[in-house]
Amino acid sequence: MARITMREAISQALMEEMDRDPAVFILGEEVGVWGGTYAVTKGFYDKYGPERVKDTPIAENAIIGGAIGAAMVGQRPIAELMTINFGFSAMDYIVNQAPKLRYMFGGQFSVPMVIRAVGGGGRQLGATHSQTPDAIFAHFPGLVVVSPGTPADAKGLLKSAIRSNDPVLFLEHATMYQVRGEVPDGEYTIPLGKSTIQRPGKDLTIVTYCKGLELSMKAAEDLAKEGIEAEIVDLRTLRPLDMEPVLESFKKTNRAIVVEEGWKSYGVGAEIVSRIYEQAFDYVDAPILRVAQKEVPLPYNRNLEQAALPQVPDIIAAAKEVLK
Amino acid sequence: MDKENLIQMYYEMVLIRRLEERGAELYQQGKIGGFMHLYIGQEAVSTGLIAAREPRDRVITAYRDHGVAINCGISANEVMAELLGKSTGMSKGKGGSMHMADTSKNMWGGHAIVGGHLPIAAGFAIGDQYAGNDNITICMFGDGATNIGYFHEALNLAKTWNLRVLWVCENNQYGMGTAVDRASAVSEIRQKAEGYGMKNSRVDGMDVVKVHEAAAEALKYIRTEGKPYLLEIMTYRFRGHSMGDPERYRTQDEVKKWQEDDPIGIFRAYLAKKKIALGNDLDGIDAQVETEVQKAVEFAEASPEPGMDQLFADIYAEN
């Protein structure tokens, strides 16, 4: 066990899996000589060489489409999108090809690939470069969508993603690479599709993931000072969605909020709230609220951007509201 | 080109250089955020190019857009204000460095998705063709952008539909840290136009006079023939891809060698040799630019932040 950053945890998972399985290779823009634009693959090019750390042209369709093909014939490519925003340029491959090929051809082949992509706002990158469009991708059956909120989960989930025989979209957050946490050394995997309790509590349930986890943990600390104990359920995987810990917690607290960074409309919160109403209606003591991004394309100006993003005080206010 | 226009080009090149040098300082001080891509080293490209357009010709470019904005006639004040995210910027502080546009100057924006604006440029020409206009759309992009599908779809369409677009590839030898020959099947980008039967040429982009001549010729071809043209302009960025580039992909020697071909230095020498302007005159322009940039910084710093009402403004058009 060592206390390392999210960046180090992801790096470690990639390296361990590359060392373990020669079928694993990386392709993407600036992953090699540059060392990754977020420095996740720093040193990889020197260690593994250009065959296993492939710098690609700026060609998102060729990156994702190429990874799909290589996966179909037996390799285990990790395709890196410089940011998830550029995934829209390869949307057909991500949502219309990778998740469907196995099913459509009656299970004759599978697509064991990982798409790593960083997303999220808060860095003043403007409307096209700051999105948290996780929910869009989670809409498609056949795709696995993972988004960790702690370094340990990042490592364990990424290793499982690389070993999975299905296409996995692995979403990281641009402002969380420096987040530190205890991470087991060496072999350590966490099953995909399992939500978990990150903080126990009895008064209300906060359902969240990724950046929302970081914000919710801070909010929970502040709430605790006022005697309110929030239980935090971290989804970790958005598809397939594991509702068990959510429902279990909710049946105990009877009150919940959902925190996500993406837009509220048609978002992760909408899905979670519907499922609670469908599966635990008898336990509902108050309307379930959503904390999410304001419905605007993110602006460059710092104040405006921060005003659009969900913040700790928004979570505290929503928590108090459902406890009224 | 007459003396006045040559001097104007010199002034614009120096203005871009000084404005960006100050911008870099303000970025280090945390007054500018996000991604900022400097044009330093490439000033002769857009300066020579835009000087050859008619005001009715539209211009669209990528995120490396400060120079293009200045050449299109956007004021230093507005560029600086947008960099600082102020309400007096041309995009009201909501676009930032990568998103400068002023349609009154026929500058249709910097665009941050690599290659994404090329089909849009084709669309400008479709709109103009549909309206019976004979103006031209000048679309600028990097070498790296020619490897993405958007480029190929746009060029094919432009040639097939006889769209009046001047495609301008600013070949600065790298897309981020990837050298052209590591990412592109052909090292001369202009060869890609051959595949679409499109007229093309290549020019030295460190010499503003040559750029201007090549651009004027290409524009003339488009205007008379009613067909697109691809112009490849060879250049080099003196600074990192954006602020905070570790620059592991090139040597300091290589950068130094190119810096000896400073487009401003080359142009100064040309102006002196042709006896158009002497060192003293040009120093006078430099001093004038210095003051203008200082005023722009003061203007931007004194300008108000956009109000919270701006957060929800301009999402949808008024109907």
Ligand SMILES: Cc1ncc(C[n+]2csc(CCOP(=O)(O)OP(=O)(O)O)c2C)c(N)n1
């Ligand atoms: C579709 C897409 N993929 C990746 C990026 C990230 N990116 C921004 S600039 C850039 C390099 C572009 O190089 P080039 O076209 O040569 O232009 P230059 O920066 O050299 O002016 C990359 C990869 C992006 N903005 N859009």
Ligand SMILES: [Mg+2]
């Ligand atoms: Mg380039």
